[in-house]
Structure formats: structure tokens, C-alpha cells
Amino acid sequence: xxxxxxxxxxxxxxxxxxxxxxxxxxxxxxxxxxxxxxxxxxxxxxxxxxxxxxxxxxxxxxxxxxxxxxxxxxxxxxxxxxxxxxxxxxxxxxxxxxxxxxxxxxxxxxxxxxxxxxxxxxxxxxxxxxxxxxxxxxxxxxxxxxxxxxxxxxxxxxxxxxxxxxxxxxxxxxxxxxxxxxxxxxxxxxxxxxxxxxxxxxxxxxxxxxxxxxxxxxxxxxxxxxxxxxxxxxxxxxxxxxxxxxxxxxxxxxxxxxxxxxxxxxxxxxxxxxxxxxxxxxxxxxxxxxxxxxxxxxxxxxxxxxxxxxxxxxxxxxxxxxxxxxxxxxxxxxxxxxxxxxxxxxxxxxxxxxxxxxxxxxxxxxxxxxxxxxxxxxxxxxxxxxxxxxxxxxxxxxxxxxxxxxxxxxxxxxxxxx
Numbered sequence: 001x002x003x004x005x006x007x008x009x010x011x012x013x014x015x016x017x018x019x020x021x022x023x024x025x026x027x028x029x030x031x032x033x034x035x036x037x038x039x040x041x042x043x044x045x046x047x048x049x050x051x052x053x054x055x056x057x058x059x060x061x062x063x064x065x066x067x068x069x070x071x072x073x074x075x076x077x078x079x080x081x082x083x084x085x086x087x088x089x090x091x092x093x094x095x096x097x098x099x100x101x102x103x104x105x106x107x108x109x110x111x112x113x114x115x116x117x118x119x120x121x122x123x124x125x126x127x128x129x130x131x132x133x134x135x136x137x138x139x140x141x142x143x144x145x146x147x148x149x150x151x152x153x154x155x156x157x158x159x160x161x162x163x164x165x166x167x168x169x170x171x172x173x174x175x176x177x178x179x180x181x182x183x184x185x186x187x188x189x190x191x192x193x194x195x196x197x198x199x200x201x202x203x204x205x206x207x208x209x210x211x212x213x214x215x216x217x218x219x220x221x222x223x224x225x226x227x228x229x230x231x232x233x234x235x236x237x238x239x240x241x242x243x244x245x246x247x248x249x250x251x252x253x254x255x256x257x258x259x260x261x262x263x264x265x266x267x268x269x270x271x272x273x274x275x276x277x278x279x280x281x282x283x284x285x286x287x288x289x290x291x292x293x294x295x296x297x298x299x300x301x302x303x304x305x306x307x308x309x310x311x312x313x314x315x316x317x318x319x320x321x322x323x324x325x326x327x328x329x330x331x332x333x334x335x336x337x338x339x340x341x342x343x344x345x346x347x348x349x350x351x352x353x354x355x356x357x358x359x360x361x362x363x364x365x366x367x368x369x370x371x372x373x374x375x376x377x378x379x380x381x382x383x384x385x386x387x388x389x390x391x392x393x394x395x396x397x398x399x400x401x402x403x404x405x406x407x408x409x410x411x412x413x414x415x416x417x418x
Contacts, residue, residue, distance in 0.1 A: 019092030062172035091391025199384030209378030228284030339375030
């Protein structure tokens, strides 16, 4: 199987075709979780999986699984894939590349009549991206048993749609949700191909990245309550302005991250709601979502501690009331050493330059790592751009990562005894 390769032109055609589903007037994709466009993308994928004769099923969390049987009925699955949902006005590679690379691997194995010992499973996880329901990596967290009914039962989006209703439309079953959980003994390994979403590979001129660990992500919702009042008649000394207090808190987060010694410790406030949001009223309440990412849990906690010290001062000096609600506390996840070494070895055998690097974005592989041996392959992102219409990767880089995926799966099939 030395000359075995994926069909890069066919994979590029799939990327373009799937990239038309949810296309908006700005050239980006609006294919957020459980929207009509995302449901259409699911149907597109299922149709192509059915053409290959794979056993296709949608589990209770609306994850799509397509299984190719192995020769040894006692061996567990080697799974690989990603997700097809996007952020609003997103690009056509994020998530989709991993699913389509997995589809191309399945096609090559079928065309070449290659039998494997382990059954192989393509998986497209539900709701990986942050979404209107506020539950990112929903599908992989469900598969890993990290979500319970309490987490999602009464959750609605901004229009009032219940997550349970949206889940049913996608083929999920909230009444039997616990059955979406996979047992560790069901899986031998998991691999995910993804664009890097940064500039490190591009700047180094390296076509394949082998991920060593996935960043930890900490998110909380912060509510700052002041006193709404007339913007013209209230003197500056008499004000309790929620927005200026929130602005100071946001700048304190930026300062805590900039002053942390680890470059990969970053913080963001990307969502903010101001009430009553009128030109002539002093803001009375502000809600914002805060996020901190770091390569170790200690890095994240040190940043939280530094920010909290400033928050206590802001609360006292400005006379506002600050409430905090934890949304996510995802610890960094190490990738499996055997999977890492297998990917490195296959890249070298294929003659491709590669390097090891950590992922500063969260991925489904972080949750799969709690179930089974997990690994990730990165493809360079042109300009380091992602989560935007300009997101792009070169076909020759995509081809190399796809070939490493193909050969790594076959190597793991040979190496793993369970």
C-alpha cells in the first residue's frame, strides 16, 4: 500500500460543493447548529455515505456515525471525523475539512478493496461551534458522557426554540439521550483533521501539523448591575454606570492576559449586551461572556486569579453589583503519544515535513480524549484566517494531511490489539 493516496481533486470538489450549503451574500457560510442550512448539510453528507454502502445512523445527540465493518468482529472502532456546522458568516474549511477528509479516506478504502481488522467509523459531531443554544461541542461531549439532561432540557435559543425540538429535527432523541454516550471499550482510537486557524504552520512553511495537546477553555457570563438614570441630569459623581464598570473589567482581563508569562494564555470578551441601550440613559445592566484559554490549567487559573483581584476593586470603587455564572471549564487535553508518533512516522514515510504543536482552539478531539486514544492533524490556514469568509487552505496541504490520515488509520489498525 506504499503508493496509496487520496484523490485531492475529488476532495476539493466536495469542499466546494458542501461550501455552497448555507452560503450568504458576503461569501461566508451561515450554517449554525440545527438551522435549515445545517440540516441540509447533514442530508448531503448522509447521501454520500449511503452511496458507499456504509452503515449510517444518527445517534440520540444527532451525531452522524457511518461504519465500515472490520475483519475481526471483536475489535472496537477506529473513528475519525469532525463537524459540519459553522460559526455565523464562517468559512468552508473549519470542521467540514475533517469530515470530508474522512469521507475521502472511506472512498479510497472502498475503491481499493482494502480490508481492515478494526471497524472504521466516520463521525460528524453535532454543534461543535458556539451556537444559539449556548452548548458548544455538544455532540462530542454527549458521546463522552459529559452532558446530562440538566444541561440541556430547558435550553432555548434567542427565538425561544427548545433545544429538544431542534434535536428531534436533526434526528436526535432527547428521550433516550443517555444512549448517545459511547463506552471506552467501543473505541480503539479517534483522529481529527482540522485547519490550524493560526499562522504557525504557514510561517514555518510546514504542510502538516501534529497536535500534542488541545487548549483548555474557561468561559463565564458576567452580569454588572448599576443604576439606570437620566444621562443629562445625573452628575458624574452620582452615577453608578454598569457599562463603564464593565469596560474596566474587560480591560482588566486584557491586562491579566498580557501580563501572564505564557504567550498562549489569551482572553476575550466577544459577546456583550447593554441595557437599556439608549442614548440618553445611563446603562443599568451589562452582561458579557468572558473566555480564557491556556495550554495548562495553572496558566488559566493564574489569569482568573489576577482578574478577580481587579474585579473586587472595581466592584468596591464603582458601587456596582457583579454576578458571575460559569459556562464552561474545559481542561487542556493531551493527545495520545502512540497516535502522535504514528502520525509523525507516516508523514515522514510519505516524505512530508511536519511539526508538533499545541492547538489554541477547542475541538471535538479534546472530549474524545477522555474516551480513547485521540490525535489531530492540522493543515495550514492561509493568512492564519478562520471563522470568516476568507478562511482558506491550499489543496496541496490538504492532500498531504489526507494522506497522513489514511496511512495513520491503516497503521493504527495494524498496531492496536484492541
